Structures are given as C-alpha cells and as structure tokens.
Amino acid sequence: MIREEDILVVRAPELTAPERLYLPQIISGLGTTLRHMFNKKKRDEVVTAYPEEKRKQRIDNYRGVHRLNKDPDGRVACVACFMCSTACPAHCIHIEAGVSPWPDREKYPVKFDIDELRCIYCGMCEEACPCDAIELTPHYDLVAHSREEMVFDKEKLLDVYDRTKDAKPRKNPAVTDYGLTGEQGRQIGNPTAHLKVD
C-alpha cells in the first residue's frame, strides 16, 4: 500500500506562447546546433582521434582483457579451484587441473583457456577468485586474425600479466607463496588466517 504522502502527481507542463507557435522554438534550436557547428575549438577539445590518441583510462576498475597473476616466484598464482569458471555467466573459462609440483598448494592449472570472444567482461571471475589470480586489465584493443587466436591459453594470460603489471599492479599480495619466499607465514588451506578476526 502506497502512502498518500509518497504519491507525486505529475502534470504535463503548460506550453508557453512561443512553444505553441513552434516556429520560434525551431529557430532557437537551429541556433544551438549552428553554434556547435561553428565552434571548432570545442570540437578540438572534445574529440579523441582514436588510433593516434587514446583516452585517459580509469585503470583501477576498467574491465579489459584478463590476465593470470604470478606470485613473487614467477609461478602462476592460480590454484585451479574452478571458482571463476563456475561464476562465469558466459562459460568462457576452461580449466584443466593437475597435481601441483609445489608444496604450497594441492592443484595447479595444467590448462587455463579463456575464450575472449565469448567473454562478456563482467568481472565475475575476478570477484570469485579466492587467491586473486585472475584479474581484468585496462588492455582493450584486442585483435586477431582468427577465432582460435582469441582463445587465450595459460602462457598468453601470464604474458598479459607481464605486460600490464606496471600499469596495474596486483591488488592484493600473493597468497600462494608459502614456504618458498618466506615473506608471509600462512597456513596452507587457511589463506585468510592473516586477516584479523575478533
């Protein structure tokens, strides 16, 4: 039940005399468009001639091509938990897990393919990832000669990390470097132990 004080009565605004005559309004409209037409300065300020110039991006939250982060030892940060491919609404992530050769995790991705043509760049994979291994980068001008080239495999995704890590560093420190760098002494299987829980 809508309360009476919440109801707003909307009436069409009364037309003024020039509005009802219509022609004066047309002339003032023409004035507006012609003013813009002859304003070259405004045009030069506003236009970005794309391939030559590029717009300044909001790097933090731009959702472009994916990358697979590396931990400080240069290994893939992914633990092949399948959270991203489960979260993906476009089903564009294909992972094949294998037994990890390293002591800090049980699994690692043998294969990690993202079909960049299927992807809708929603960023759900990034949200889902428990160890911040998959991230979206500000890189957007993506071209290829075939559909196959647009399926990015693990090496290509790691390569994207190398190319974009300076423009956009990892959001959070790696959680998969246990026992190798010794910087963070975290328990395997309890990566959030370092967070304060009262």
Next chain:
Amino acid sequence: MPEFLKTMLADQFWFSIVMLAVSLGVVLGVLAPACILAERKISAWMQDRYGPNRVGPWGVLQPVADGVKFILKEDIIPANVDKVLFVIAPSIALFICVLGVAVIPWAGEIHFPWMPAGQTVKTQVLPLDIGFLFMLAAASVGVYAVVLAGYASNNKYAFYGSMRATAQMLSYEVPLGLGLLVALMIHGSLRLEVMVDEQAASGLWNVFLHPIAFLLVLISGFAETNRAPFDLAEAEQELVGGFHTEYSAMKFAVFFLAEYANMVTSSALAVALFFGGWHIWGGPGPEDTGLIAALVKFAIFWGKVLGFIAFYMFIRWTLPRYRFDQLMRMAWKAMVPAGMAAVAMMGILVALGWHGWSPTMRLVTAFGGNALLVGIGLLVAGRSKAPITGRQDYLPPVRAQRAT
C-alpha cells in the same frame, strides 16, 4: 569549333540534350555524393565530432570509397519477395527524382555568337508549357518507389514504412499544391522560365511577397523528400530501416542517392519559384544572354540550391522526428487551412487588381495580406484549446511514487 557543333548548340533540341547530360551529371555524379559527405560532416560538426576524415584530405574521397564498397557488396534478394517489383523500386526512385530536374530553368536563355540576332536557346532540358504541373506530377509519383519497395519486400516493417510514407505524402501534397498555387497566381503562367524571368525583371523574389506560401512549400518539401523531421517512413528506432529494410548493396545505395537527388530537385524548384532562380541584385538580368552571363547565372542558381540543401541538413540534425498524429495534425489542421487562406487572399488581391500596378504596390498589398493572415492565424491559435495529445482529459492525472 566545327560547323555541325555550332548548329547543334544553336538548336533547342540538341542543346536540351547537352543540358540533360550536364544536369544529370551534376545532380547524380557530383552533387548527390557531395551532399552525402556534407551531411555526414555537418551532422558531425553539430555533435562536436569531426566526421569522416580518413579517406583523402578532410575525407573528401569518402563518397568514392562508399560507392566502391556498395558495388562490391553482395546483392541479396530475399527468397520471398516479389522479385520484379523489388528490383524495379530503386530504379523508379531514382528515375522519378531526376525527372523533375528536366523543367528547371537553370540559367535563363543563351545567345551564341553564331546564331541569328534575337534567337536564343533555353538552358532547360524541357522548356515545357506546363513545366510547373510536370514538376508537381513528378513529385507526386515519387511515393510509388517507396510504396513498391515496402510492398515488394514482404516484410512487415518495410510495409509499415511504406504505408506511413503514403499517408504522409498524400497529406503534404495538398499544402504543397496550395503554396505553389499562390506562386502560380502571381505570374499567371505555368512556365517556370517565365516565372523566373518576371521575378528577375522586377527584382522582387516571391518569397518577399508571399512568405506564408513559401513556408508551406518548404515544409511540404521536407515531407515530400521524406527527410527528418518527416522521415517516419524509415524511422530506424521503430521500423528497422523502414521501406528499405530488405535492400542491400547497390540497390540500397540507389535509394540513398535518390533521397539526395530528390533534395536537389525540390530545392531547385523552391529556388526557381520563390528565390528568383538565377537572379541576384546587381547580377545579369534576363536580357543578358551571353555565354559568360549564362555561366554566372548558372553559378548563382547552384549557389542558392546549395544554400537550400545546407538548410535541409541543418533542420534534419536539429529537429526530432514527429509522431504520426503530430504529422497529420500539422498537415490537415495547420498547413491546409493556411494554404487555403493564402490562396484566397492572393485571389482577392488579383481580383481587385491590387497585384499588378508596380513592384512597390505588389509588395505593400502582399505584405498587408500576409500580415492579415498571420494575425488571423495567431488569433485562432490563441483562442483554440491545446490539442489533445497522448493522455486524454477524462483520465485521472498520472500518479507516480515519490523517489525515497
């Protein structure tokens, strides 16, 4: 120059053929593509963009690139269309809109030095006694192309588009005819070249005498050429592409070209009837029949036509499209009565003999008559209730929930 060429140029028939080649070449080969580029440039500038600037300097070769693209594209004829009509429709569109060009008096008369004294040729493809009627007839057949295209496409959106175009064109024929009738009553001749010559002789363009009639012709011209704000036939947001939804490749390009050629034709008609054709104060008069004078007249005429086309484009990128009920209300409740009143006013002026004494007298009486009409119009508009659009009076007011 060889003798046979001289005789040919001195003969009206052969000279007409030369004029045909020139005007068709200018309209279809130069002006229509240039208009397409100009349209894109102007729209871009109005929206604070640059427009096409990659093909050639300032993008001037863009129409060529577009043409090559259209020719090379696959020409699809859908399986369930009426093939004959489907193919014929674009050609009719182009044919009709260049038909009207035939009677336009581009540059008065030319007297070549080798012709007998006093003899001239007219710079017109068709110096027709009923040039004016020919123009009207050609304009009203123009709707055929749109109707055939929509009808043959066997597509509901194309069909809607063509039905809208039909109703719109039929409605706007009436004020167009009434507006042109006023111009006809000024001169008492159906020959366009006579009309232009008389305007040039008195130096008084018809637009100064009868602005109301000119306005009617101008607005109807927008509607007849199916351009914004009257482009309901191809309303992209509602009808996909309107009547040319099913057309592709060169057939679509021909429709596109026809639209611009149509603009040129209707601008040329408005220039000839209301803007003194090739006349400009201080320029060559009707008695100057030299070749140089003719070229100057030609340039002046085209300058005016280009001005009109630019105005068409300014309007297109300024005004939003009308709703269909607004379209019909404007035609039948505003423009048709205004046209009838203008014709009646002009009839009274002619019947009382107030329209023939001198240019000053003409100007004074016509101004008085038009002022009277505007006054009556304002009075009627002021006293009449606002038209009911959309929500009806007996319905309760719109209630919305306040945003919390």
